[in-house]
Amino acid sequence: MEGHLKPGDRVPERQLCETFGISRTPLREALKVLASEGLIDLLPNRGARVRKFTEKDVRDSFELLASLEAAAGRLACARISEAEVAEIERLHYDMYGHYMRRELPEYLKLNQAIHAAIVAASNNQALQAAHRSLTARMRQFRYSASTIKRDRWGQAMREHEQMIDALRRRDGRELGDILFEHLLNKLQAAYEAMRAQEAAEVPEVT
Amino acid sequence: MEGHLKPGDRVPERQLCETFGISRTPLREALKVLASEGLIDLLPNRGARVRKFTEKDVRDSFELLASLEAAAGRLACARISEAEVAEIERLHYDMYGHYMRRELPEYLKLNQAIHAAIVAASNNQALQAAHRSLTARMRQFRYSASTIKRDRWGQAMREHEQMIDALRRRDGRELGDILFEHLLNKLQAAYEAMRAQEAAEVPEVT
DNA sequence: GTGAAGAATTTTGCATTCATTTTCTGTCGG
DNA sequence: CCGACAGAAAATGAATGCAAAATTCTTCAC
Structure with a gap:
C-alpha cells in the first residue's frame, strides 16, 4: 500500500x-x-x-521471468486467436504512440499490458499464476527501472516490433527467443537502478 | 502427512x-x-x-513444468561444471540399471533426482523455487503415474539418453527441447491415472 | 412419505489474552 | 569513556473467547 x-x-x-x-x-x-x-x-x-534482494536474486528473477514469458509466447503462438492478436497489435500501436511522444508512464503501462496479454494468450492458468507471483515479487526493482535510458528505450521498442512480427507469423520459437532476450536486456537497467537505490539507502557503514 | x-x-x-x-x-x-x-x-x-484438479489444470501444470525444466536445462548447459555433469551421468547409469532390472520405485527416485539435479545446475534460485513449488502441487497426480506402461518406460529411458547426450555436448537448446517433449509425453500417462482415480473415487452420482 | 421452515449446533473469522523470547535501557565495573 | 550485565519494556507465537455465518437437525404442514 x-x-x-x-x-x-x-x-x-x-x-x-x-x-x-x-x-x-x-x-x-x-x-x-x-x-x-x-x-x-x-x-x-x-x-x-x-x-x-541481492544482485543474484535480481538476475535469477529476470532469467525466470524471461523463461516464463518465452514459454508463454511459444504456447501463445500455437493457440492465439485472430482477435487476440489484433488486440495485442492495438496495444502495441498505442504504446508506439507514447514512445514517440516520450510519455514514459503511459508507455510502461502498455508495455506491461502487452506482456500480460501474451501470457494470457498462452491459455495456461498455472503459467499465468507463476508469472503473476513473480512480477509481484519483482515490483520492487522493476519499478526502479522507470528511469529508462533513451537508447535502451529505442532498443526495447525495436524488440517489441519484432515480437509483434513473430506473433503475426505465429512463429512461437522466434517469439519465445525474442521475449527471452528482450527481458534479459532489462537486467542492466535493473542493476543500475538497484545500485542507485542501495547508495541512497545505507550511507552509514563504511 | x-x-x-x-x-x-x-x-x-x-x-x-x-x-x-x-x-x-x-x-x-x-x-x-x-x-x-x-x-x-x-x-x-x-x-x-x-x-x-481438472484435466486442464493437469495439462497446464505439466506444460509449466516442461517449460521450467526446459529453461533450466538451457541455463544449465551454459554453466554446469564437469563434476556436475559426471554426477548426473552417474545418476543416469544407476537409473538405467534399475530400468533394466524393472525396479520401478528405485527408477522413479533416480528419475526425480536427475531432473532435480538439472534444475539445480541451472544455478538459479528463483527457478529452483518455482520448480519446487510446482512439483509439490503436482505430487497428487504425479505419484499416480507410478503405474507406468512398459512401452512408455522404454521411451522415457531413450529420452533420458538423449538428455545426457545433449548435456555432455552442452547443447542447451537441444536439452531444453528434449526436456520439454519428455515431460509433455508424461501427460497421457497422467491423464489415464487421473481418470482411474476419478472412477475409483465417486461411484455415487449417475 | 416428502419437502420446507426454523431452531440448534457447528464452524469460521477475528479480537483478545497469556507465555516466551527478544530488544532496549540504564547502571555498574574496568 | 567503553563494554558488559541486569532488569524493564516490547514484540512474537500460540491459546482462548466471542460474534457472525453456515451447516445440520427437528418439526410441522401438505
Whole structure:
C-alpha cells in the first residue's frame, strides 16, 4: 500500500495492525502468505523484514521471468486467436504512440499490458499464476527501472516490433527467443537502478 | 502427512487441530500458506477443501513444468561444471540399471533426482523455487503415474539418453527441447491415472 | 412419505489474552 | 569513556473467547 519501505527494515506487527485497522491474527496470516511468496523474510521470534534482494536474486528473477514469458509466447503462438492478436497489435500501436511522444508512464503501462496479454494468450492458468507471483515479487526493482535510458528505450521498442512480427507469423520459437532476450536486456537497467537505490539507502557503514 | 484425503473433501479445522496437536491460530496460518501455494482451496466462511484438479489444470501444470525444466536445462548447459555433469551421468547409469532390472520405485527416485539435479545446475534460485513449488502441487497426480506402461518406460529411458547426450555436448537448446517433449509425453500417462482415480473415487452420482 | 421452515449446533473469522523470547535501557565495573 | 550485565519494556507465537455465518437437525404442514 505505502510503497516506501526500505529492504531490511523491521516491520512491527503492532504498527501494521493500526495502519490497516485489523487485529494481529489476520495480519499474521497475511504475513505468512507474503513470506511464502518470497516478498518478505520471516525470522522466527524476530519478526518480518522487507526482503533484501541481492544482485543474484535480481538476475535469477529476470532469467525466470524471461523463461516464463518465452514459454508463454511459444504456447501463445500455437493457440492465439485472430482477435487476440489484433488486440495485442492495438496495444502495441498505442504504446508506439507514447514512445514517440516520450510519455514514459503511459508507455510502461502498455508495455506491461502487452506482456500480460501474451501470457494470457498462452491459455495456461498455472503459467499465468507463476508469472503473476513473480512480477509481484519483482515490483520492487522493476519499478526502479522507470528511469529508462533513451537508447535502451529505442532498443526495447525495436524488440517489441519484432515480437509483434513473430506473433503475426505465429512463429512461437522466434517469439519465445525474442521475449527471452528482450527481458534479459532489462537486467542492466535493473542493476543500475538497484545500485542507485542501495547508495541512497545505507550511507552509514563504511 | 496422511496422504489419503480425497479431492473436494471438507477439512474441518477442529479435526486438524487435534490431529496435529496445535491450536487453531497456527493451523489457520498454515492453511493460508497452503492455499496461496495452490495446494488447497480456501472458501470464505466455508473452510478448506483439498483442491480438485481438472484435466486442464493437469495439462497446464505439466506444460509449466516442461517449460521450467526446459529453461533450466538451457541455463544449465551454459554453466554446469564437469563434476556436475559426471554426477548426473552417474545418476543416469544407476537409473538405467534399475530400468533394466524393472525396479520401478528405485527408477522413479533416480528419475526425480536427475531432473532435480538439472534444475539445480541451472544455478538459479528463483527457478529452483518455482520448480519446487510446482512439483509439490503436482505430487497428487504425479505419484499416480507410478503405474507406468512398459512401452512408455522404454521411451522415457531413450529420452533420458538423449538428455545426457545433449548435456555432455552442452547443447542447451537441444536439452531444453528434449526436456520439454519428455515431460509433455508424461501427460497421457497422467491423464489415464487421473481418470482411474476419478472412477475409483465417486461411484455415487449417475 | 416428502419437502420446507426454523431452531440448534457447528464452524469460521477475528479480537483478545497469556507465555516466551527478544530488544532496549540504564547502571555498574574496568 | 567503553563494554558488559541486569532488569524493564516490547514484540512474537500460540491459546482462548466471542460474534457472525453456515451447516445440520427437528418439526410441522401438505
